[in-house]
Amino acid sequence: MKEEISVCMVALMIAGILICGCINVPLVKTQSSDAGTAQGVQQALTVPPTTSGTSSGAQGSGSGTQGSASTAQGSDTGTQGSASTAQGVSGTCKEGFVYREAGPSDNVCAPPASHIQALADNAAAGSRLATATYGADTCAQGYVWREAFTNDHVCVTPATRSQAAADNAAAGSRLATATYGSDTCAQGYVWREAFTNDHVCVTPATRSQAAADNAAAGSRLATATYGADTCAQGYVWREAFTNDHVCVTPATRSQAAADNAAASSRWVSGAYGSHTCISGYVWREAKSGDDVCVTPAIRTQTAADNAAAGSRLATATYGADTCAQGYVWREASSTDHVCVSPATRSQTAADNAAASSRLATATYGADTCAQGYVWREASATDHVCVSPATRSQTAADNAAASSRLATATYGADTCAQGYVWREAFTGDHVCVTPEIRTATQKENSLASSRTWP
Numbered sequence: 001m002k003e004e005i006s007v008c009m010v011a012l013m014i015a016g017i018l019i020c021g022c023i024n025v026p027l028v029k030t031q032s033s034d035a036g037t038a039q040g041v042q043q044a045l046t047v048p049p050t051t052s053g054t055s056s057g058a059q060g061s062g063s064g065t066q067g068s069a070s071t072a073q074g075s076d077t078g079t080q081g082s083a084s085t086a087q088g089v090s091g092t093c094k095e096g097f098v099y100r101e102a103g104p105s106d107n108v109c110a111p112p113a114s115h116i117q118a119l120a121d122n123a124a125a126g127s128r129l130a131t132a133t134y135g136a137d138t139c140a141q142g143y144v145w146r147e148a149f150t151n152d153h154v155c156v157t158p159a160t161r162s163q164a165a166a167d168n169a170a171a172g173s174r175l176a177t178a179t180y181g182s183d184t185c186a187q188g189y190v191w192r193e194a195f196t197n198d199h200v201c202v203t204p205a206t207r208s209q210a211a212a213d214n215a216a217a218g219s220r221l222a223t224a225t226y227g228a229d230t231c232a233q234g235y236v237w238r239e240a241f242t243n244d245h246v247c248v249t250p251a252t253r254s255q256a257a258a259d260n261a262a263a264s265s266r267w268v269s270g271a272y273g274s275h276t277c278i279s280g281y282v283w284r285e286a287k288s289g290d291d292v293c294v295t296p297a298i299r300t301q302t303a304a305d306n307a308a309a310g311s312r313l314a315t316a317t318y319g320a321d322t323c324a325q326g327y328v329w330r331e332a333s334s335t336d337h338v339c340v341s342p343a344t345r346s347q348t349a350a351d352n353a354a355a356s357s358r359l360a361t362a363t364y365g366a367d368t369c370a371q372g373y374v375w376r377e378a379s380a381t382d383h384v385c386v387s388p389a390t391r392s393q394t395a396a397d398n399a400a401a402s403s404r405l406a407t408a409t410y411g412a413d414t415c416a417q418g419y420v421w422r423e424a425f426t427g428d429h430v431c432v433t434p435e436i437r438t439a440t441q442k443e444n445s446l447a448s449s450r451t452w453p
Helices: 034-044 112-123 158-169 204-215 250-261 296-307 342-353 388-399 434-450
Strands: 002-014 017-028 267-270 273-277
Touching: 112 434, 158 388, 204 342, 250 296
Parallel strands: none
Antiparallel strands: 002 017, 267 273
8 A cells, every 4th residue: 555745845935935845755665664764755855846846757766656665776676775786867866956947957956945046036036137126227336317307317426416406406597597587688798778678788888888878968958058949050049139039040140239239320209209210110029129120121030030939949840859969869769869979879770670689598599508507418408507517427428328227238137236147057147146156056066966877
């Protein structure tokens, strides 16, 4: 009658999982001593585990029964062979060893614990790759993602990453428009300020000229010297009497002076009193009570001059802001009546026409950097303003990006920090601890001594 005993091996605590295995060992009761049982169990350990934890055939068994006294290794008579004559099937593991099975064809004979360790390492392989946590963009040791923008996975030093974060935080303050807004002038230009909020960008010399013209504005009005009664060009005050500011031709002014001088010689006593005019003369009447005697033609001219008085003032056409001779309105704006030279007026018109082209944002738009800064260009649209040195560093980091990936040297199978390839066989890239790799190499070197020839 054949019975079986179950032998369980508790192997290792691997990655928090207790791994154990059980195998059934048939036993023939022809020899029921404890020694016979122990022999059967010991031989069972030479059977390599399968995926189900059982064996399809005993290593070193001639008939397929495991560990029975009648099929002892190296015995032709059914009796257990002595140590000097025991011999297993060629290529199978010697007593106390099993196939390691690090891979499908890994038949290196190793202790059972090494077999279980290999299975555990195989199971954990994916989690031990350098790319296990962060994927294909995982950086090599010593590098981190730059993150200059969303999904910026260029690998850089921690210091460069910190600099990128600081540059991002300071971005707004480094724009050309940061201090003065959208009207900020390009380098070499300043606001003209000919009037409040005049943000036309001009040369510093033109700005100084505008300030000087503003200061001299009152002195350049047509009324600056003689007041509101200043005559238009070509006319002078008549002065037929005190404060007579009627504007007339110079000839008429001279005639009035001559008539005043001859006044007494043209009076006689008569129907109109002591100032009755002699025959051929009439009162001039430049104003009420003006009894200077003049010819009738002069009296008519005087009346005409009085009627035209308002139209002959310097302010008659352009009002109180009329410029004195030799000056014209600057017209930096539609209501700018500051009187300047004709050359300054022309310069002002040219500056107004060129205004938009002189803004700081004229060439590069709203993202234009302030003086001393340039676009970082970590990507094609990265307009964060940084120092020229940081821009150069960014370009260098971009160029070196692929060489700094965790997979740069060893490819997709690169191990995470702390692990190395096991290399139990050619192409075995399962990541294990350095100690396991060393033990594996040792087992490989001892393989022939643990296998029946």
